[in-house]
Amino acid sequence: MQSQPITTSKAKAPVTSAQMAANRSDVKRRAIVEAATRLFLEKGYPGTSMDEIAAAAEVSKVTVYKQFHDKDQLFSDIILGITERAEAIADGLQIRFEQIEDLELDLISIAVSYATGVVSPDVVRLRRLVIAEAVHFPQLAATYFAQAPQRGLAAVAKGLSSLVARDLLAIDGLDIAAMQFAYLVLGPLIDQALFLPTTEITSGQIEQHATTGVKSxxxxxTRGQQGLLPTEMPGGSTSPKSPVGGEVAKSW
Amino acid sequence: MQSQPITTSKAKAPVTSAQMAANRSDVKRRAIVEAATRLFLEKGYPGTSMDEIAAAAEVSKVTVYKQFHDKDQLFSDIILGITERAEAIADGLQIRFEQIEDLELDLISIAVSYATGVVSPDVVRLRRLVIAEAVHFPQLAATYFAQAPQRGLAAVAKGLSSLVARDLLAIDGLDIAAMQFAYLVLGPLIDQALFLPTTEITSGQIEQHATTGVKSxxxxxTRGQQGLLPTEMPGGSTSPKSPVGGEVAKSW
DNA sequence: AGAAAGAACTGTACAGTACAGTTTACGATA
DNA sequence: TATCGTAAACTGTACTGTACAGTTCTTTCT
Known part of the structure; x- marks a missing residue:
């Protein structure tokens, strides 16, 4: 993910003068944003210097300061820029709820996608970064919180409401139910990702949490209990009782 | 962390000058730890200077460096020191499970205590601090994770097992159930506390999450209506170890 | 004499600026 | 169409001022 700039080299045919005018500065600005995004996510806010950013963007420091008033503003712009992209994901989530056919199977699949997105390295780094700077940038953190995690929850709530409308679920508190869905599936995974940056989360773990979370x-x-779908009943008493001893923290 | 001189002074009458000296160092050391704890929690690791710490402890900088080799070590010692206190809390939790009389009411009360402890300002600051420095201090973060949140989960698991033994609950996956209990109650509260440092969490919010979480x-x-238990992940047999990431990631 | 204070010092890193020279875009002119 | 002029944007380097980790030295305390 390094020298893969957008380079959509503005090639040829009809280029409006407005585009041209914006061109030179915009190219530089994009390079700065790209470099700064990578560096901030990798090394954190205080760990990244403006000299580094300028060097990585192959741009002079003055150019950086011409585009962004200071380091704080550059940081805010970048975090907010990334945050905006979260909306697409949330909307995608909601649509998948509406297309559900097999309730349990499709919910698990949705949960897997959801979790996979949320624990992906860049998303986790972003989350860690925002949390780390929440005291210094409270407004930024609040915006991120509202537009990324909360927006995801809102999408889940809407998705669930469509299932209620189709009489597949019986839910009285939609927002609470959405939180429960999200935290049952994502909670443990996110915490592990936040605290253990060197431990990679496997798709097996994701599937396990998605499965147990959705089933719970x-x-x-579901009101009639197994009113609609074959509620998976794996033969008899599959799992052995987990050890009650002191070492709970073994599998995850 | 173990640079602490043992010197268990048991005799009181003959006080050697060596003991005097040791006591003096200890007093200074405690002052340093206390000041540094406050400052680190308040202003973060990079935001706190050694000069500040020395000044706040009313001690010279040289004394700080005599007790702690460098800033990193001071930081680690302090985080680990605070972490140790979490054990007591976890143990207290477990005991309360065993004393339950009215299942729902007492569980809610336990959940309220649990949540109140976890979202208390210092605990949240500690959590934010460890997350922020997880990349720089991976070993430290791993230790914290194992000894604070995970230990809490282990206590919940043990507590639940006592309820199972008393036939009040029907649980086959204790660890999973403990996570569900914890994340249902704490998940939304912790996230709010992490991302919105200026917003205080009210006891009303805590009670609400505790109530709905416990009821869910x-x-x-409870095996009242449906005697079925959550199944322990059937499909994960092969458990593909492939790390997750990649395509979904980019868009956040 | 061992421990601490206190202040000065070293060396480095960094945010932000100043400046002198160079490139780029683009319209005007020949 | 080719050439030139100009202003804005860019570069590289050097600089200012500050902050900070860690050290050294002299003096003071107990």
């Missing part, structure tokens, strides 16, 4: 969720919100 | 939890694990 369905237990809470 | 009980719906999943």
């Amino acid at each position: 969720f369905l237990r809470m919100y | 939890f009980l719906r999943m694990y």
Whole structure:
């Protein structure tokens, strides 16, 4: 993910004068944003210097300061820029709820996608970064919180409401139910990702949390219990009782 | 962390000058630790200077460096020192599970205590601090993670097992159930506390999350209506170890 | 004499600026 | 169409001022 700039080299045919005018500065600005994004996510806010950013963007420091008033503003702009992209994901989530056919299977699949997105390295780094700077940039953190995690929750709530409308679920508190869905599936995974940056989360872990989370969720919100779908009943007493000893922290 | 002179002074009458000296150092050391703890929690690791710490402890900088080799070590010692105190809290939790009489009411009360402890300002600051420095101090973060949040989960698991033994709950996956209990109650509260440092969490919010969380939890694990238990992940047999990431990541 | 204070010092890193010279875009002119 | 002029944008380097980790030295305390 390094020298892969957008380079959409503005090639040829009809280029409006407005585009031309914006061109030179814009190219530089994009290079700065790209370099700064990578560096901030990698090394944090205080760990990244303006000299480094200028060098990585192959741009002079003065150019950086011409585009961004100071380091704080550059940082804010970048975080907010990344945050905006979260909306697409949230919307995508919601749509998938509406296309559900097999309730349990499709919910698990949605949960897997959701979790996979949220624990992906860049998203986790962003989250860590925002949390780290939440005291210094409270407004920024609040915006991120509202537009990324909370927006995801809102999408889940809407998605669930469509399932309620189709009579597949019986939910009285949509927002609470959405939180429960999200935290049952994502909670442990996010914490692990935040605290153990060197430990990679496997797709097996994601699938496990998605599966148990969704099954538990369905237990809470399907009314007839197994009214609609073959509620997976793996033969008999599959899992052995987990050790009650002191070492709970073994598998995850 | 173990640079502490043992010197368990048991005799009181004959006080050697060596003991005097040791006591004096200890007093200074404690002052340093206390000041540094406050400052690190308040202003973060890079935001706190050694000069500040020395001044706040009313001690010379040289004394700080005599007790702690460098800033990193001071930081680690302090985080680990605070972390140790979490054990007591976890143990207290476990005991309360064993004393439960009214299942729902007492569980809610436990959940309220649990959440109140976890979202208390200092605990949240500590969590934010460890997350912020997780990349720089991976070993430290791993230790904190194992000894604070994970230890809490272990205590919940043990507490739940006592309820199972008393036939009040039907749980087959204790660890999973403990996570569900914890994240149902704490998840949204912790995130809010992490991202919105200026917004205070009210006891009303805590009570609400504790109540809905516990009720949902009980719906999943009381064998009143549906005697089924959550299944332990059937499909994960092969458990593909492939790390997750890549395509979905880019868009956040 | 061992421990601490206190202040000065070293060396480095960094945010932000100043400046002198160079490149780029683009319209005007030949 | 080719050439030139100009202003804005850019570069590289050097500089200012500050902050900070860690050290050294002299003096003071107990």
